[in-house]
Every structure is written in structure tokens, then in C-alpha cells.
Amino acid sequence: MKVSNISWKIGGEAGFGIMSTGAIFSKIFAKKGYYVVDNNEYPSLIRGGHNAFTVRVSSNEVFSIDKDINILVALNEETIKLHQEEVIYGGYIIYDEDSGDITEIKKARKDINYIMVPFSKIITELGVPRIMINNVSLGASVALLNYDLEVLRNIIRDIFERKGPEVVSFNIKSSEFGYKYIKEKLKINAYELEIVKPVNKMLLTGNDAVFLGAVRSGCKFYAAYPMTPSTSILESFASVENDYNIVTKHAEDEIAVINMAIGASFAGVRAMVATSGGGFSLMNEGLGSAALTETPLVIILCQRPAPATGLPTWSEQGDILFAIHASHGEFLKVVLAPGDPEECFYLTGKAFNIADTYQIPVIVMLDKYLSENHFSYERFDFKNITVERGKLLTRSKDIDAGYKRYLNTEDGVSPRAVTGIDRGIHIANSDEHDEYGYSEDGAFNRKIMVDKRFRKIKKLMEEIPPPKIYGPTDAEITIWSWGSCKGPILEAMNILNQKEKKVNLIHFTYLYPFDGESIEGIIEKSNKNIVVENNKTSQLAKIIMMNTGYRIKNKILKYSGRQFLPGEIVNGIEQIE
Amino acid sequence: MSKIKNKSLRESYNLKPGDFNTERKPTWCLGCGNYGIWNSLKKTFVKLRLMPHEIVIVYGIGCSGNGANFIRTYAFHSLHGRALPVATGVKLANHKLNVLIMGGDGDGVGIGGNHFIHTCRRNIDMTYILHNNKVYGLTTGQTAPTSGRGFKTKSTPSGVLEIPVNPVSLALICGATFIARGFSGDTGHLLDIMKKAIKHKGFSFIEVLQPCVTFNKINTYNFYRDRIYKLEELKDYDRSNLNEAIKKSMEEEKIPTGIFYDIDRPTYEDGLKQIERKPLVDHMIADIDINRLLNRFY
Numbered sequence: 108m109k110v111s112n113i114s115w116k117i118g119g120e121a122g123f124g125i126m127s128t129g130a131i132f133s134k135i136f137a138k139k140g141y142y143v144v145d146n147n148e149y150p151s152l153i154r155g156g157h158n159a160f161t162v163r164v165s166s167n168e169v170f171s172i173d174k175d176i177n178i179l180v181a182l183n184e185e186t187i188k189l190h191q192e193e194v195i196y197g198g199y200i201i202y203d204e205d206s207g208d209i210t211e212i213k214k215a216r217k218d219i220n221y222i223m224v225p226f227s228k229i230i231t232e233l234g235v236p237r238i239m240i241n242n243v244s245l246g247a248s249v250a251l252l253n254y255d256l257e258v259l260r261n262i263i264r265d266i267f268e269r270k271g272p273e274v275v276s277f278n279i280k281s282s283e284f285g286y287k288y289i290k291e292k293l294k295i296n297a298y299e300l301e302i303v304k305p306v307n308k309m310l311l312t313g314n315d316a317v318f319l320g321a322v323r324s325g326c327k328f329y330a331a332y333p334m335t336p337s338t339s340i341l342e343s344f345a346s347v348e349n350d351y352n353i354v355t356k357h358a359e360d361e362i363a364v365i366n367m368a369i370g371a372s373f374a375g376v377r378a379m380v381a382t383s384g385g386g387f388s389l390m391n392e393g394l395g396s397a398a399l400t401e402t403p404l405v406i407i408l409c410q411r412p413a414p415a416t417g418l419p420t421w422s423e424q425g426d427i428l429f430a431i432h433a434s435h436g437e438f439l440k441v442v443l444a445p446g447d448p449e450e451c452f453y454l455t456g457k458a459f460n461i462a463d464t465y466q467i468p469v470i471v472m473l474d475k476y477l478s479e480n481h482f483s484y485e486r487f488d489f490k491n492i493t494v495e496r497g498k499l500l501t502r503s504k505d506i507d508a509g510y511k512r513y514l515n516t517e518d519g520v521s522p523r524a525v526t527g528i529d530r531g532i533h534i535a536n537s538d539e540h541d542e543y544g545y546s547e548d549g550a551f552n553r554k555i556m557v558d559k560r561f562r563k564i565k566k567l568m569e570e571i572p573p574p575k576i577y578g579p580t581d582a583e584i585t586i587w588s589w590g591s592c593k594g595p596i597l598e599a600m601n602i603l604n605q606k607e608k609k610v611n612l613i614h615f616t617y618l619y620p621f622d623g624e625s626i627e628g629i630i631e632k633s634n635k636n637i638v639v640e641n642n643k644t645s646q647l648a649k650i651i652m653m654n655t656g657y658r659i660k661n662k663i664l665k666y667s668g669r670q671f672l673p674g675e676i677v678n679g680i681e682q683i684e
Numbered sequence: 685m686s687k688i689k690n691k692s693l694r695e696s697y698n699l700k701p702g703d704f705n706t707e708r709k710p711t712w713c714l715g716c717g718n719y720g721i722w723n724s725l726k727k728t729f730v731k732l733r734l735m736p737h738e739i740v741i742v743y744g745i746g747c748s749g750n751g752a753n754f755i756r757t758y759a760f761h762s763l764h765g766r767a768l769p770v771a772t773g774v775k776l777a778n779h780k781l782n783v784l785i786m787g788g789d790g791d792g793v794g795i796g797g798n799h800f801i802h803t804c805r806r807n808i809d810m811t812y813i814l815h816n817n818k819v820y821g822l823t824t825g826q827t828a829p830t831s832g833r834g835f836k837t838k839s840t841p842s843g844v845l846e847i848p849v850n851p852v853s854l855a856l857i858c859g860a861t862f863i864a865r866g867f868s869g870d871t872g873h874l875l876d877i878m879k880k881a882i883k884h885k886g887f888s889f890i891e892v893l894q895p896c897v898t899f900n901k902i903n904t905y906n907f908y909r910d911r912i913y914k915l916e917e918l919k920d921y922d923r924s925n926l927n928e929a930i931k932k933s934m935e936e937e938k939i940p941t942g943i944f945y946d947i948d949r950p951t952y953e954d955g956l957k958q959i960e961r962k963p964l965v966d967h968m969i970a971d972i973d974i975n976r977l978l979n980r981f982y
Contacts, residue, residue: 138982309981319977325969328777347977352958352967354776359802363769366762370742370773373760374781375965378773396763489974525965526758526774527781529737534752534759537745545708545753546761 111301112165114173115248118190119182122154128241129160131266132248133310133481135258136164140306143483144594146172146476146670151335151419157185166301170447171594172480174672177298178251180244182226187212194219199297201247203227203240222247222295229284239281246285251297256286309484313477313591314381316448316487317407318343320455321379322351323492326405328371328378330356330364335419336475337381337409361386365393365406372402373535375501375525377459381407384426385416387433394468395434400535401513401521401560403462403469405455410474412668421668422475424590424641428649430470431619439465439563442619444472446593448482450616456492461570464497465563466523472618474641476670477591498522506530511542515555519562564620571617573625578611584680585633587659589615589647591670592639598673603680610680615647623654630657637661637683639676701726704736708753717817717894718747720868722754725813727871728878729757734782742771744787744796746822747896748815751786765796768803768812775808778963779953782882783810790820793849794829800851804858804887808952811881811888814851815868817896818903825899835902852933855889856926856945862888863929863945867912868895869905870941877943886951893939908939915942923947 115132119125126147133145142165150156163172175195181187184207187200194200196218202209203226213221224247226240233239242263249259263278289295311319318340321329331341344355354371358364361382368378382390387408397404408430412423430442441461445451451473458469500506500522512533514521521542524531534544539556541547577593578600588596593614603610613629630636630651636659638648643666648659663679665671704726712718729739739757743749745764752761758781762770767785775783792800792814803812819837820826826839830851834843855863862884866874874892881888893912895905915921915932922928929945953959 307982309978311981315981319974322977323972323974325967325972327964327967327969328773330773349957350976351972352964354956354958354964356772356776358769359798362766363772363799363802366766366769367773367776369762370760370770370775371777371964372773373770374740374774374777376777377969378777392763393766396766400760486978489978490971494970525778526740527737527778527965529735532737532756532758534761536752536759536761537763538761543707544759545706546750 108298109301110298111167112163112169113177113252113298113300114161114163114175115178115180116159116161116176116190116193117180117182117244118157118159118186121149121152121156121158123182124238124241125158125160125182128245129162130481131245131259131262133162134262135249135254137308137310137483138258138262140303140308141166141300141483142169143308143310143481144169144172145481147479149420157189159186159190164300166303170597171670171673173598174674178248180248182206182240182244184209184212191216191219199251201244222289222293224285224288229281229288233277233281233284235277235281239277242278242281243285246282247289250286250289251295253296253299256283306485309486310481311448311484312339312479312481313445313448313451313473314339314409314479315343316451317381317455317471317473319487319489320452320492321405321459322347322353323489324456324459325377325494326379326459327352327376328354328356328368330358330367330378330380331382332358332361332364332386334383334386336411336478337383337386337407339479340381340407361389362393365390365404366396368404369393369397369400369402372404373400373526375499377463379405379407381409383409383411384413384429387426387430391434394440395436395438396537397468398434398438398440399537399539401466401523402535403466405458405462406468406470408470408472409478410472412666418668420475422641422670423666423668424474424592424646425643425666427472427589427618427646430472431650433470439467439561439567440619441467441469441567442472443469444590444616444618445477446590446614446616447477449484449487451477452487453492454616460493460495461567463499464495465520465567466497467563472590474591500524500531501528503528503530512544513540513542513556513559515542515559518566519559568620568622571620571622573622574613574615576611576613579609580611582609582611582633584608584610584635584637585629586610586612586637586639587647587651588612588639589618592641595671595673595676596639599676599680602673602677618650621650621654626651627655627657630655630659635661635683637663637680639663639671639679641665641670699730699733699735701730704729704756706754706756710754711750712747713898715897716747717868717892717896718751718815720871720874721813721815721892721894722751724871724874724878725755727875728882731875731879732882739782739784740771740774741784741786742767742774744791746788746791748786748788749791765791765794765799767791768796768799771810772803772806772808775810776953776959776964778965779809779959780963784882785810785812787814789814789816789818789828789830789851793851793854800854801858804855804860804889806952807859807861807886807949809885809887811890813878813890813892815894816851816891817894817900818848819896819900821896821899832902850933851891852944853930856930856933860889861886861947861949862943864889864943865891865893865941867893867908867941869908873914873941880943884946886949893941911937911939912941913938915940915944
């Protein structure tokens with residue numbers, strides 16, 4: 108059957124390579140130009156527990172995974188129990204009878220095809236390690252899709268090359284066995300994907316894109332404490348420290364992390380940190396220090412369901428009000444929330460420029476869904492990220508005698524000397540201070556300095572674009588959302604569009620400061636406004652209310668620790684109607 | 685100690701302690717131990733021929749932290765307990781700078797205790813001067829983590845129930861490579877220690893015993909004068925013997941001062957290939973080619 112779009116899922120016990128098998132499956136199709144989105148679901152433990160990895164492949168642009176699965180690879184019985192509901196009418200489940208008797212379970216779905224592939228026997232016959240069951244399943248999946256086995260072979264070669272020819276050959280052989288078993292023994296021909304323009308596409312997560320954007324932006328100091336789902340950024344930075352002259356510091360805690368980054372930034376380098384909510388709680392104190400000392404800083408906040416330890420490996424958008432209000436006292440900060448990896452890349456570049464230009468902290472918010480799932484893209488044009496360092500002074504000859512670090516300027520931004528140049532000596536002071544930086548608690552001075560720091564907002568607002576509108580301007584229904592909900596909403600809009608319902612999306616990537624005036628017109632004009640958020644308390648709706656006085660009453664909220672599926676948004680909208 | 689950039693400029697420059705004064709006059713109480721530390725430090729810089737702009741001092745919060753306003757060098761007056769990580773960031777971004785940290789006992793072994801442990805073991809080439817007056821002065825007289833057991837303060841009116849942290853012992857077991865104790869009432873001795881500490885390559889730690897004339901009526905100048913002796917006076921004291929140093933650091937009846945421990949160990953920066961050729965801050969970042977990195981994602 109020719110299709111434009113298939114969803115594939117693999118499930119099994121944690122610790123058996125589900126994640127890497129899923130990632131290879133994604134790659135097989137991105138290599139040939141297909142649009143790919145994947146979703147990795149795993150518990151917070153190393154062995155045992157259930158792992159699942161979903162990949163959606165399409166010959167048309169796709170923005171998120173979907174509920175309906177065409178092919179389910181079940182490496183254990185539990186996978187069938189947990190996921191056979193998701194398999195669509197006429198879909199396929201690949202399983203091994205050695206992993207459990209499923210006669211009873213099968214009765215629940217007479218409308219789907221159960222394909223027995225003897226993974227264990229094949230592995231024993233080949234005399235290869237058990238982990239290679241994954242390759243057998245990949246080979247079998249490729250066969251079911253009538254896809255080119257050579258693409259899989261090449262990827263396996265790339266991945267295992269450094270482990271020697273024997274390992275490569277074992278891996279390839281086991282995938283070939285799976286392929287042949289379907290093609291020659293069972294002779295099943297399930298699906299065939301429509302052909303696309305052959306472009307070799309990148310496959311990357313939001314975290315990967317943040318990392319790339321930061322390296323391009325000249326980030327030279329990166330500090331972090333491992334915390335899911337931010338950890339991969341730390342590992343990426345650590346892997347390139349020598350190639351790109353970056354110091355990566357895994358510090359003792361997030362308090363040290365943010366203060367080290369502040370120190371590095373004070374000394375003149377671009378510095379960044381990343382964490383999740385718990386670490387960000389610890390960083391709150393330091394955030395205020397960056398603000399009062401006017402030290403540029405970029406903070407990546409990869410959200411996960413909270414409070415406390417919460418659901419460490421799942422997704423939620425619960426921290427936006429926390430982020431915009433983070434740290435005690437009143438000060439200017441910027442909060443950004445990219446909706447996909449491409450936006451992660453460019454907004455990270457923007458974050459560094461804003462931080463340097465206005466000498467303020469900038470927070471970039473992701474969530475587990477965006478941080479850890481892969482999306483396919485054509486190569487980013489990194490030249491589109493430029494480096495703007497604002498009023499940074501690096502040479503003594505540019506500095507007049509009597510230098511004032513906190514000079515009360517018209518735009519509120521004062522020239523900032525890096526450390527080590529003779530005319531630039533100053534105190535960066537976390538106490539309120541005068542223009543030189545000396546501690547000063549006089550009432551007159553206090554007002555001047557607070558006003559100076561807040562005056563930056565005028566120029567800053569000119570740089571902040573209004574929210575992006577997707578879909579027709581004359582829609583019957585307007586969805587308001589932010590961050591990673593963008594993908595599932597765009598998918599939902601496609602479905603609704605087919606039902607001839609006119610829906611548009613107002614998507615915020617710049618969340619703070621918030622320009623209420625720019626959206627008042629849209630709210631008033633729309634017949635029906637609905638917020639869609641991956642949280643319990645509709646935090647964006649509160650921000651809109653705070654800034655416009657307008658209450659959006661219709662809400663579609665999800666807080667199960669899972670990202671929205673497009674169908675859930677469609678249902679939500681139909682119910683509201 | 686870091687390399688000096690402009691040696692000729694240095695030599696032609698006739699540095700005086702007064703060159704390290706700012707336009708602000710110290711606000712410490714009359715007789716405060718901070719004056720001794722302040723004077724010794726300025727003289728140390730002169731002796732080492734360090735220019736104000738080649739030095740970064742990161743301060744904590746407390747009476748010692750207020751010194752940020754009175755010593756003319758690059759300064760970062762950070763948060764309570766957070767001076768060490770800020771200093772670490774400064775040093776890693778530009779290891780050519782001479783980085784010092786000044787903070788009190790509450791800052792260093794109370795709220796910032798975790799950073800103290802880890803900064804010691806990192807052995808970054810910086811000098812940490814911990815002002816130990818065994819009381820919280822700036823908040824007007826509560827117990828400190830270094831206060832003696834039974835010490836009566838506003839927050840412990842019946843006397844402290846805990847035993848004190850010994851910062852020198854702690855630094856020893858955590859891996860600092862130069863560890864000393866000075867007394868703010870003996871500025872000549874303190875100057876000598878500071879000079880050696882700053883010259884030491886690696887993390888150097890000085891605990892300065894410092895009377896708080898306003899809030900600590902126990903650990904006074906006379907209290908220390910009656911008890912202090914100098915390790916230099918011992919004939920066979922071996923500064924490279926960790927066990928000996930730990931034993932000495934635990935002495936209470938008589939209080940040893942001077943250098944407890946002084947060894948060579950590769951610094952944290954020595955292990956960083958990426959800063960071998962030049963400091964991070966000297967890299968051009970205007971147009972970094974990330975093609976190689978993008979290739980990773982295919």
C-alpha cells in the first residue's frame with residue numbers, strides 16, 4: 108500500500124538499546140529526505156521498566172508524532188499489552204513467540220496483523236550477542252516498508268566502524284536476517300512510502316540545536332550539573348571543548364554553576380548554563396546577582412513535570428510563570444520559548460546577543476519533549492546567527508580616565524570593560540551601587556540606578572517581535588500557545604482544515620517582556636480564543652490576562668507528563684464548540 | 685601566580701600601597717582586624733609588583749566583603765557564600781589574571797561550605813583569604829560556624845551546642861595545595877604568608893584569625909597573643925607532610941600560625957588543553973565555523 112505517512116514504534120525493557128534502535132530508524136529516513144519526528148519515552152532508571160520510541164516518517168512536512176501506529180515492534184510481551192491499542196486498523200505488530208504467549212492478548216485486536224519473527228532463534232543461529240535483536244527488528248521493519256536495506260547497512264557501518272569490522276559485520280548480518288525473514292520467508296509487503304526529493308537531512312533535538320547555536324555564538328564557558336532533560340547539552344559541550352576552545356565545567360551544584368558562569372562573563376567571555384526546574388530553583392539567587400551586577404548570562408531551562416523531583420523523564424510546560432518571576436526583587440530579564448529545534452538554534456543566538464547588548468540575563472525555555480526528541484531539517488544556515496556584543500570594551504585606549512562601569516546613560520546600558528585592562532578597573536557589585544560600582548544605599552542613587560536598569564526596556568521592546576501567526580487571519584477559532592505545543596497544534600490545524608474549519612495559531616516564542624498591546628486587537632477580533640498549554644493552570648492565559656486584562660476562558664490543558672497528540676487538540680476544540 | 689604581561693611597564697612603575705586605595709574610606713569598626721588584612725594585602729601587591737588591573741578580587745558578603753569598596757583592583761562583590769565559584773569562572777575565562785577571594789567565616793564554611801570543599805580539590809591557581817572572627821559581625825552578633833562550643837550570641841543565648849569548623853583542617857583534607865594561618869594583629873607575618881600564597885601555583889588558602897572588637901569579647905587580640913606561635917619556629921616541621929599538617933591544624937591549647945602545608949600538584953588549568961595557547965577571553969568569536977559540528981547530525 109502506498110502511503111505518505113507512517114508511524115513506527117518499538118518497545119521493550121529499559122537497558123536494551125530501544126533508544127539507539129529508534130534513533131537509527133529515524134536516521135534511515137532522514138538520510139533520504141523524508142520528514143521525521145520521533146518521541147522517546149523512558150523511565151528514570153537504567154535497567155528494567157518500559158522504554159518506547161516512536162518515529163513518524165512522512166513525505167510531507169510533519170510537526171509532531173501522532174497517536175496512530177502502523178508498525179509496532181514488540182521486544183517483549185508488555186509492549187503488546189501497553190501499545191496494541193495504538194496500532195491502527197490493518198496495522199502490524201512484530202513480535203517473537205519466545206518472549207511470551209500472546210494468544211489471549213491477540214484476541215483483543217482481530218483487525219491487525221501479528222507477525223511472528225523469531226528474534227531469539229535468529230540471534231542464536233547467528234551466534235551474535237542478544238542486543239542484536241534490535242538489528243533484526245530494524246531489518247524486518249525496513250522490509251515491511253519496502254525500503255532500501257542498503258541505507259540501513261550504511262548507517263550501521265557509520266555507527267560501528269570504530270568498533271572494528273567484526274562488529275560491523277555482525278550488526279549488518281543480523282539486520283539482513285530480519286529483512287530476509289519478512290521478504291523471502293513471510294513474503295509480506297505492508298507499506299511503501301511515497302518518494303520524496305532526495306536530500307540528506309539533519310536529525311537533531313532541541314538540545315542539539317541549542318548547543319549548535321551556542322557554539323556558533325561564541326559561547327566559551329559552559330557550566331552545568333547533570334539534570335534530565337538538560338544533560339545532553341553538557342555532554343555535547345564536553346565533547347568539543349578542545350576543538351572549539353570551550354571550557355565545560357560540571358560543577359558541584361547549580362549554585363556554583365550559575366556563579367561560575369557569571370564570573371566567566373564578568374571576565375569577558377560568553378557564558379551559558381542549562382538545567383531543569385530543580386536546578387533553576389537553586390540558580391534563582393545567582394540570577395539576581397547577574398541582574399544587579401549587569402552581567403550578561405544565558406540560561407537554558409529544560410522543563411520537566413514538577414514540583415520536587417516530579418517526573419524526571421517526562422514533559423510539561425509548568426515553569427513559565429516561575430521563570431518570568433524568578434529571583435527576588437524587580438529587574439529586567441528576557442524569557443524565550445522556542446517551539447522546535449530550528450527556533451532553538453536561532454533563538455539561542457538571539458539570547459546571547461540580547462544578553463550582551465542589554466547586559467541582562469536571558470532564559471531560554473525548552474521541555475523534555477523538545478529537548479530530547481529528534482526532528483529532521485535541511486542544513487541550518489549558521490551565517491544567520493551573528494555576534495553582537497553591545498557596549499563591550501576590550502581595549503584600554505577606548506576608555507577615558509575616570510571610567511564609570513554603571514554610567515547613567517540614556518538607553519540605560521553602560522559601557523562594560525572586560526577585566527585585565529588598565530583603564531577599566533571597576534567593581535561589579537551585587538550591593539546597590541553608584542555609577543562607579545561602589546556600594547551606595549542613598550535614596551536618590553537607588554532611584555537613579557533602578558530607573559537606569561529598567562530604561563533598557565525601551566530599546567529592547569523594539570527588538571522583540573510580536574507572536575507569530577500560523578494559519579488564516581480570518582479564522583473562526585484562534586489558538587494561543589507557546590513553546591513546544593506548536594508542533595501538535597499545527598498538526599491539529601491540518602486535521603481541522605480538512606474538516607473545513609478555519610483555525611489559526613498565535614504562537615509565542617518571546618514570552619517576557621510581554622507586549623500586551625500588540626495582541627489586544629487579535630483577541631478582540633477573534634470569535635473564539637482558546638489557550639493550549641502543557642500544564643494545569645494555563646499559565647500563558649494568566650500572562651495574557653496580566654498584560655491585556657483579557658481573560659481567555661477556553662482552555663485545552665494537558666498535565667499527564669506527556670506532550671499533546673494532535674488528535675487530543677482536535678477533540679478539545681470540537682468539545683469547546 | 686600568573687604571568688605578568690608588561691614587565692617593562694611594571695618595572696618603571698613605582699607602585700605604592702596607596703595605589704591600591706579607592707576613593708572610599710573603610711567603614712570597619714575602630715580596631716577591626718580587617719585593617720590589618722587590608723594593609724598587609726596592599727603591601728603584598730606592591731612587593732609582588734602586581735598592578736591593580738592585573739588583579740581580580742572576588743568578595744563574599746560580610747564585613748570582609750565590604751572591602752570591595754576599599755581596595756582598588758578589579759572586583760566582583762558577589763553573593764553571600766558564592767565568591768569561590770565566581771572566582772573560578774573568572775580564572776577559567778582568563779587565567780592570566782591574578783585572582784583572589786576574600787570572605788568571612790560564615791561565607792566560607794557556613795553558607796558556602798560546599799564550594800569551599802570543591803574549590804580546594806580543584807586546585808585552581810587562586811588565593812583565598814578567609815577572615816575568621818568567629819562571629820557574624822555585619823548582622824550584629826550571631827554565632828558563626830567557627831564559634832567555639834558554648835559561645836553565647838544573640839542567636840545562641842544559652843551557648844553554641846555544636847563544635848566549630850576548623851577551616852585549616854578542612855582545607856587540608858579537601859586537597860588545597862598551600863594552606864596557612866595568619867593573625868591580623870601580626871601584619872608583618874601575614875604579609876609574608878600572603879606573598880607566598882599568591883606566588884604559589886595552585887589553590888592557596890589563608891585563614892586569618894581576626895578579632896571582632898564589637899561582637900566577640902572572647903577571641904580578642906590578647907586571647908590570640910597569649911596562644912599563638914609560629915610553625916617557622918619549629919625546627920623540623922615538614923610542610924609537605926599532610927598527616928603532620930592535619931595534626932598541627934587540630935591543636936587548640938596553643939594556636940599554630942604560619943604555613944601548614946605547601947606542595948606542588950598540577951593545577952586545574954594545567955589539565956585544560958583548550959587554554960594552553962591563550963585564555964578563552966582572547967579568542968575571536970565573530971564568525972565561528974560550525975560545519976564540522978553540523979555534520980555530526982546526519
